[in-house]
Amino acid sequence: MSEENDSRQIRVATFNVSMEATNYRSDGDEKLNEKALQEQLSSGNNSQIKNIAEIIQRVRPDIILLNEFDYIENTDIGISAFIKNYLNKSQKPDTKSIDYPYVFLAPVNTGEPSPFDFNRDGVANGKGGDAWGYGNYPGQYGMVVLSQFPIDEKKVRTFKHFKWKDMPGALQPKIPESGEHWYSEAQWQAFRLSSKSMWDVPIIWKGEPLHLLAQHPTPPVFDGPENRNGFRNHDEIRLLADYLSGESYIYDDQQSNEPFSGKRFVIAGDLNASVHSKETVPGTMELLFEHSLIDAQFIPTSSGGARNDPSDPLAKQHTAFWKSRADYVLPSKQGLVVVGGGVFWPQPQHRLFRLVKDRKASSDHRLVYLDLVWQQL
Template structure:
């Protein structure tokens, strides 16, 4: 029997709320203590603007990328909700999220290896399991107006890159040797942060939020280790959604094998750090999801502000990052949804709300992206 349709707005937003974003002139490296300190009060202008953007769009479910992982929610996500989202910002109505999900990530988690080949296994920066100067930097959190089934969340923080059949193992082009030796390759985790499958109960109907934040495909060298990792981090979701013969290597952190079930709703969310077009700095890896048969890519969110960046480029309206690229995505399943609309929060220069995105320090170098979806019955 068909269930009653429910309309909801789902968003992703790289909020740049990590310690490096708030470095003072005297600091040489980001500090884990920075974000908890800023969240103790309600007066940081950049975080207030981020809260206002969320209040203006009012998503029902939103993934925040680059929100440092803070194990004590009272000092992290709950403080952000209480001191910023629950407070009206510049005439915008306060918003509340009674449910959230957060978990550890690989960024800043020390490894014993010299992954960047600088002669020192520092355990930090590029020598961590995922680039970061302290554990939890560049983390992520999901906020929801609807209950989250935390007991059945699947995380893939520990999945080894080498376990993926046909993984793009980097090579040093100068020598032809593998960039990571056999010991490193067998140990290296695929996800630079983590991959999460989060079940959310929306008025009795289930949807799965598939959340991730693949590494940027830059900041490396001719070996392209970050570019190849970005590709395979995105490929993990493509395999997860595909037929069973591509599932066998996928084992979650609880030891449960297998990919995503049939006839379930999902929404892929996150800063994927990949544009649809193949360029000098982009592999087009996101096309693995944009062209996936289970993904509805029929609607591209756009903005007036992005279009202003390059008036001669019809694709500019889809930009989600200040460096003129589409990097952030909300991609629903073909099954169980109708797309009603959506957009990118990037007001044009003549819009009074442009102040919220006028500079990187106003809010973030990324823009919030959202879709409004109508949940429909799943075919049996």
């Protein structure tokens, strides 16, 4: 957008790219698995990653959050390799390369070992369901922000270590039959709310900050009647809503409880929640849709999503092949006007359907974007 349009208009996107190392090697050796994504990023030839890059090149967002891009601290073999070897190279004769000179990434809770038996299987092995966020190695299912505008890194706030117990009225999971808390007292005192993290990333646009509020809450499934993942998903999203509301109980990873004071913001991410999902705790997405500061009126759609489930009149809103609206770009009411948007999901007869035909082609999620116009406050 920035290359071809007035600087008062910007395109912001989110894309769960399903780029974790376990997708590229299945030999069972975890240490090798952790390096598998790095090897594919350096090659420039992986078909799935090439398709992801082509989708980004065709949509051309100015700012994009990538979910499920493994956290690799050394950016030269991580996100910078993706930009250099894939995005900076035209993937097809009718696509142009694209560059993102500004990047933000940080550690996440997924796969980071805890000392606890969170999943109550009798073994505290520090990974999978016993990690601070579900994952088999540190950094799995990470996230990263790419921007064509400068990032004010000194003012970035992360909330990886915020403890669930510190949220007033937290939905503490219980075993229905006994009423016993799922997590022991020691576990509850230590438990981190964010399955990955929550980020407030100020991006300087027209000399002022546009706050990208990035999240990827845990899926509200893969648990039992205690609904520990459903409750966690709800409260992760509540943390975002309460942060916008300036609730004083929230503190960041620097132990600052300074309230959010941004004017223009965009929420982006795979939130793993839907008002139409039976797994989502009722009222979860309403925390954002009905928030006084959020403009949730515009709903991105696609004809491909509609074709994926012709029996559902809401299918055009879906952002995942498993027939749900799970991915969101939600702007502030102040300072921004939505002028368009969509979901990249071509119909089966379209020549670009090859990019989304199945999970191996690119991802089980679709890129979602909004076009926003700057409005003077």
